[in-house]
Amino acid sequence: xxxxxxxxxxxxxxxxxxxxxxxxxxxxxxxxxxxxxxxxxxxxxxxxxxxxxxxxxxxxxxxxxxxxxxxxxxxxxxxxxxxxxxxxxxxxxxxxxxxxxxxxxxxxxxxxxx
Amino acid sequence: xxxxxxxxxxxxxxxxxxxxxxxxxxxxxxxxxxxxxxxxxxxxxxxxxxxxxxxxxxxxxxxxxxxxxxxxxxxxxxxxxxxxxxxxxxxxxxxxxxxxxxxxxxxxxxxxxx
Numbered sequence: 243x244x245x246x247x248x249x250x251x252x253x254x255x256x257x258x259x260x261x262x263x264x265x266x267x268x269x270x271x272x273x274x275x276x277x278x279x280x281x282x283x284x285x286x287x288x289x290x291x292x293x294x295x296x297x298x299x300x301x302x303x304x305x306x307x308x309x310x311x312x313x314x315x316x317x318x319x320x321x322x323x324x325x326x327x328x329x330x331x332x333x334x335x336x337x338x339x340x341x342x343x344x345x346x347x348x349x350x351x352x353x354x355x356x
Numbered sequence: 357x358x359x360x361x362x363x364x365x366x367x368x369x370x371x372x373x374x375x376x377x378x379x380x381x382x383x384x385x386x387x388x389x390x391x392x393x394x395x396x397x398x399x400x401x402x403x404x405x406x407x408x409x410x411x412x413x414x415x416x417x418x419x420x421x422x423x424x425x426x427x428x429x430x431x432x433x434x435x436x437x438x439x440x441x442x443x444x445x446x447x448x449x450x451x452x453x454x455x456x457x458x459x460x461x462x463x464x465x466x467x468x469x470x
Contacts, residue, residue, distance in 0.1 A: 246399070282365075284446065284460035285400075300457065332399055342388050342407045345458070347399030 244268050248333050248348035255323045255355050263318040263351050265333030271346070273336045274316040275300070276308065278329040279350070285332065291316055323355045358383045360449045362461035369437045370469050377432040377464045379447030389430040390448040391421055394463075400446060406430060417441070437468045 249264045267274065275290035277300075287300030291310040305327060307319040316335075320327060330352050334345040359382045369375045381387055388407055392400040404415025411423045421432045430447060447461040 282462055284462045285458075286460075287457055290457070334399075342405065344390060344402040344405060345392075345400070347392075347401070349397070349399045 246333055246335055246346050246348035248331075248351050250351060251349070252352045253354070255320075255353065257323060257325060257355060259323050261320050261323070263320075263331055263333075263353070265316045265318065265348060266314050267316075267333075267335040267346070268314065269335065269337070269346065270313060271335035272313070272338045273343075274310065275334050275345075276306070276316070276318045277332045277334065278302065278327075279332060280329050288318065288331075320353075325355045327353065328355045329353060358449060358451065358459045360447050360459050360461040362445075362447055362464045364464050365462075366465045366467060368467050368469065371439050372436055375434050375437045375441070375466065375468070377445050377447075377466060379430045379432065379461060380428050381430060381447070381449045381459075382428065383449040383451055383459065385451055388450045389421075389423065390450075390458075391415065391419070391430075391432050392446045392448060394444040394446065396443075403432070403445075437466075439468050439470055442466055442468045 246267045272293050276288040277285040279285050286302050289308040291297045294313050297308050330350045332350050333348045336343040336345050361380045390405045391403040394400045404413050406413050406423045414420045419434050444463050446463050449459045
């Protein structure tokens with residue numbers, strides 16, 4: 243049972259570099275989302291998708307892009323990394339839009355921007 | 357605006373003693389409420405949820421939570437704490453109509469001493 247897989251687990255970037263954080267799930271879940279976790283702030287929603295080809299912005303979308311070409315994959319792209327984007331990033335999925343479904347989280351990508 | 361509050365940054369308890377991690381919510385209508393646990397360098401894991409019905413909800417690892425509508429609270433409890441329960445706990449809320457985004461508390465660190 244792979245569940246939600248995130249790669250890489252750790253990454254260090256220089257300011258201005260771009261990169262893609264990968265997220266894949268093997269549960270055929272419709273709903274996928276990206277969060278960032280910062281100390282004392284809980285998790286904040288960056289972008290989400292309710293199905294292949296459909297994405298929307300969350301609370302803190304600036305500086306990030308997403309696409310959803312397949313049900314399984316939901317990559318997050320940092321266009322031009324900034325120190326403020328140093329954080330731990332979590333991908334999550336759930337079976338559908340029903341509000342009572344719990345989320346399944348990956349183990350995170352720890353990103354440092356120098 | 358919807359919000360979830362966890363008033364304690366940290367809760368300390370001795371092994372074998374009962375534990376309570378507090379959560380209050382401000383979610384309109386009849387909310388869905390969840391507790392998640394996060395161990396070091398891992399993603400969030402679902403513990404339990406309140407949807408409707410019985411106000412006492414039982415979940416994984418012996419945890420339970422009591423939904424109190426009049427006090428707008430959803431406190432997490434366990435009768436006898438284990439050292440292995442030491443982790444970061446998140447209370448999460450969601451409106452029960454249509455597609456609604458999750459609202460995270462800021463997290464409470466539980467430290468169980470031997």
